[in-house]
Amino acid sequence: MHHKRLLTGAACCIFPLFTQAAATTSLACPTSVPATSISLAAVPSGWTPYIDGPLYLSAAAPIDGAPERRGQLVPSGERKRKGKTTLSYRLDGRYPDGKWLQCSYGVHGEVTLSRRLDDSVSVCEFTYRKGSKAGQNEIDIDCR
Known part of the structure; x- marks a missing residue:
């Protein structure tokens, strides 16, 4: 009996670790950067800036380190199915400056969050x- 109780006690302590390791982090990029949050500074003399509308989400990817490092990563896989494209990234190894999510806005990713x-x-x-x-x-x- 005592042996069975010990096994049950160990199982209760191990299973939470497995469920925690398999946990999925659902993230979402904001769908747009509002026009009101975009400003232009040091505009050439005589020119008046005007921002017509928001910048919409165009891309997202994990990056190696903070955005100023420009640590773009290459996808490890790509699947296309029914009008959707899925890009996969393996993030094994060392990331001394952290793993980051970068969301890009504008047709050419002119602004990132x-x-x-x-x-x-x-x-x-x-x-x-x-x-x-x-x-x-x-x-x-x-x-x-």
């Missing part, structure tokens, strides 16, 4: 669908 990911994240998948605005993509992000 970034946030640090949990160090335990080892894989991320980004599923793209065309958005309703020019250059816009709807992106589902699954990191675990």
